[in-house]
Amino acid sequence: MIDLYHKMLLIRRFEEKVEELFSRGMIGGTCHLCVGQEACAVGAVSVLGKNDLVISTHRGHGHLLAKGGDPRRVMAELMGKATGYCQGKGGTQHMCAIELGFLGTNGITGGGLPIATGAGLSAKLRNSGQVILVFFGDGASNQGTFHESLNMASIWKLPVIYFCENNLYGMSMSSSRSMNVTSVAERAVAYGIRGYSVDGMDVLAVREAVGGVLDAVRGGMGPVLIEGRTYRFVGHSKSDKRVYRTEAEESEWRVRDPVISFDRYLPGLKAREAEVLRVQQQVEAEVTESVEFGMRSELASPESALSGVYV
Amino acid sequence: MLMSEMTYSEGIRTALREEMKRDPSVVLIGEDIGVYGGAFGVTAGLWDEFGSDRIIETPISENSFIGVATGAAMTGLRPVVEIMFMDFIALAMDQIMNHASKLHYIYAGQVNVPLVIRTPAGGGRGYGASHSQCLESWFMNVPGLKVVVPSTPDDAFRMLKAAIRYDGPVLFVEHKLLYKKRGEVFECQDSEIAFGGAVVRRAGTDVTVAAYSRMVDLALDAADLLVEDGVEIEVIDLRTLNPLDSATIAKSVEKTGHFVVVEEGCKRGGVGAEVAARVAEECMEFLDGPVMRVGAEDSPIPSAMSLEAQVLPVADDIVVACKDALAW
Structure with missing residues (x-):
């Protein structure tokens, strides 16, 4: 339980630090933060095995940290440093850590869905015993890749868990305007697979939902669709003024903050005051060290820009 | 050494068969490539020989089955995908140009994508605007993607073997009017398998x-x-x-x-x-x-x-x- 809290707090503090560094111009490009969605990342990944694979989205720092990503190397990648997971070539939306079974964040909405499906096909044909968990958002569930992938995974009975982080908005487009069903999980019916909708702010509920199907998915039952209903407390990206949603709505969700209101979801943890304090101090140190590591790392060398292109 | 005289189509099929026998990680992915043998009969007979674990017949979902092949290629298989007509490749552009061609580079070499996309291009058969195009120029503009365009049965045979053994993505453009073209095909040793220049x-x-x-x-x-x-x-x-x-x-x-x-x-x-x-x-x-x-x-x-x-x-x-x- 304390580990779940630790990971969620790490993701929260890491993302807040990224936002700060971005504002100070120390991180370039763009970035999509997952503040508010930590319970989905941590709950879902916490039940996976070491060899199981995770495939992520454009909002993927939390997924990588949940899979065991080293915050120093994530931060270095965001800063474009040679010590980053992809040596500065990937950046926030194209970050991979193969040794952790993390098959990449992905800059195309819905782009990771077929790749995860293919990893599932490969796992099945190679009898590797792996389960593939792919994150995507409510917006991606309107892409053709969502429908095509779930259909193929279903007919081939692939060991894939499709985890939708439904944060209610595809950039500014409310899911109530982009789809005529109340939950993404309902769409499972169309592919003849099971669909579950859970409270995506409740880390234990997410953990239970994924953990509850894991053995069956690994055992050949076929894919499952799980929707965690969650909320991003920040904008879609840095330029977002959030004019499409109300302060009242944001406040309602803030009450359910999976990190600040952790005692609501992790009963009894608050009483373990000393442990909680220790974790908080540890997280502060980890985040500080990630920034220092990033700062003192060398920029990727200019000549590396053209290395590693096929042909 | 001369293996035999065969058609361009047979050259491709022979390369597929030999590579599938040699390497169990080679799988075929595409529409109607099983008992039907593919829209142009290129994979005819392979279904009986290799079965459904090696020949993955897909629903009509071009973008995602190219993505499926990419994901499989990243995790230990060597898929050869058939896109039934090159015109249909437009449906799969995102997975080809934003994913298969780029992942090796943007992930700093942590993954390889040994993927071959075979597809027949070309007109001359009265199929009309959506079944007759040669679109290879689009792909010359995609860094990280090899584009090969064989004109003879021997090249088709040898270059497909080279494509299957290559660790990056290859767009292998066939031509409908060449499928029945006959020519000498030579056996090639492993050391002779190469794309070759012009x-x-x-x-x-x-x-x-x-x-x-x-x-x-x-x-x-x-x-x-x-x-x-x-x-x-x-x-x-x-x-x-x-x-x-x-x-x-x-x-x-x-x-x-x-x-x-x-x-x-x-x-x-x-x-x-x-x-x-x-x-x-x-x-x-x-x-x-x-x-x-x-x-x-x-x-x-x-x-x-x-x-x-x-x-x-x-x-x-x-x-x-x-x-x-x-x-x-």
């Missing part, structure tokens, strides 16, 4: 004509026609478009001083535009006349065969282009 199909002294896929045969027809006018053209088969073997072209242009490039796809913004620019950059001192391009007219491909013939290039177009190049 090759001179007919030596000549007056004009260099670079072509690929079915247009090589048209260029050879044009060469016969031009002999009557006392013109000897040198026909180069490009064989791969990315990378482009400009050294072989330059060597020939140094000799002839004139250059024509031929493609079946749209001339505007086409393969020839890139090849011509490369010749302008690298061969200016050898040129005695303008670089000429032959390609399809700036029009969708009409269905009626009589109209289609007005849009697609024919051997006479190459003859005219060569004469224009020389007349300057």
Whole structure:
């Protein structure tokens, strides 16, 4: 339980630090933060095995940290440093850590869905015993890749868990305007697979939902669709003024903050005051060290820009 | 050593069979490639031999099954995908150009994507606008993607084997009208399996004509026609478009001083535009006349065969282009 809290707090503090560094111009490009969605990342990944694979989205720092990503190397990648997971070539939306079974964040909405499906096909044909968990958002569930992938995974009975982080908005487009069903999980019916909708702010509920199907998915039952209903407390990206949603709505969700209101979801943890304090101090140190590591790392060398292109 | 005389289609099938036997990680993915044998019968018989674990028949979901193949390639398989008609590749552009071609680079070499996408291009059969195009020029603009365009059964056989063994993505463009073309196919040892650069199909002294896929045969027809006018053209088969073997072209242009490039796809913004620019950059001192391009007219491909013939290039177009190049 304390580990779940630790990971969620790490993701929260890491993302807040990224936002700060971005504002100070120390991180370039763009970035999509997952503040508010930590319970989905941590709950879902916490039940996976070491060899199981995770495939992520454009909002993927939390997924990588949940899979065991080293915050120093994530931060270095965001800063474009040679010590980053992809040596500065990937950046926030194209970050991979193969040794952790993390098959990449992905800059195309819905782009990771077929790749995860293919990893599932490969796992099945190679009898590797792996389960593939792919994150995507409510917006991606309107892409053709969502429908095509779930259909193929279903007919081939692939060991894939499709985890939708439904944060209610595809950039500014409310899911109530982009789809005529109340939950993404309902769409499972169309592919003849099971669909579950859970409270995506409740880390234990997410953990239970994924953990509850894991053995069956690994055992050949076929894919499952799980929707965690969650909320991003920040904008879609840095330029977002959030004019499409109300302060009242944001406040309602803030009450359910999976990190600040952790005692609501992790009963009894608050009483373990000393442990909680220790974790908080540890997280502060980890985040500080990630920034220092990033700062003192060398920029990727200019000549590396053209290395590693096929042909 | 000569294996046998076979068709272009049989050359492809033989390469698939040999590579699937050699390496259990090679799988085929695509529509109707099982008992049906593929829309053009290229995979006929392989289903009986290898079964459903090695031949993955997909629903009609081009973008995602290319993505499936990419994900499988990243995790230990070597998929060979068939896109039934090259025109349908438009449905899969995101997975090809944003994912398969880029993941190795953007993930700093942590993954390889040993993926082959086979697809028949080309007109000449009256299939109309959505089943007849040559779209390879689009893919020359995608860094990280090899584009190969064999014109003979032997090249199809050998280059497909090379593509399957290559660790990056390869777009393997076949041509519908070449499937029944017969030719000698030679056995190749592992050490001989390579894409190979451009090759001179007919030596000549007056004009260099670079072509690929079915247009090589048209260029050879044009060469016969031009002999009557006392013109000897040198026909180069490009064989791969990315990378482009400009050294072989330059060597020939140094000799002839004139250059024509031929493609079946749209001339505007086409393969020839890139090849011509490369010749302008690298061969200016050898040129005695303008670089000429032959390609399809700036029009969708009409269905009626009589109209289609007005849009697609024919051997006479190459003859005219060569004469224009020389007349300057």
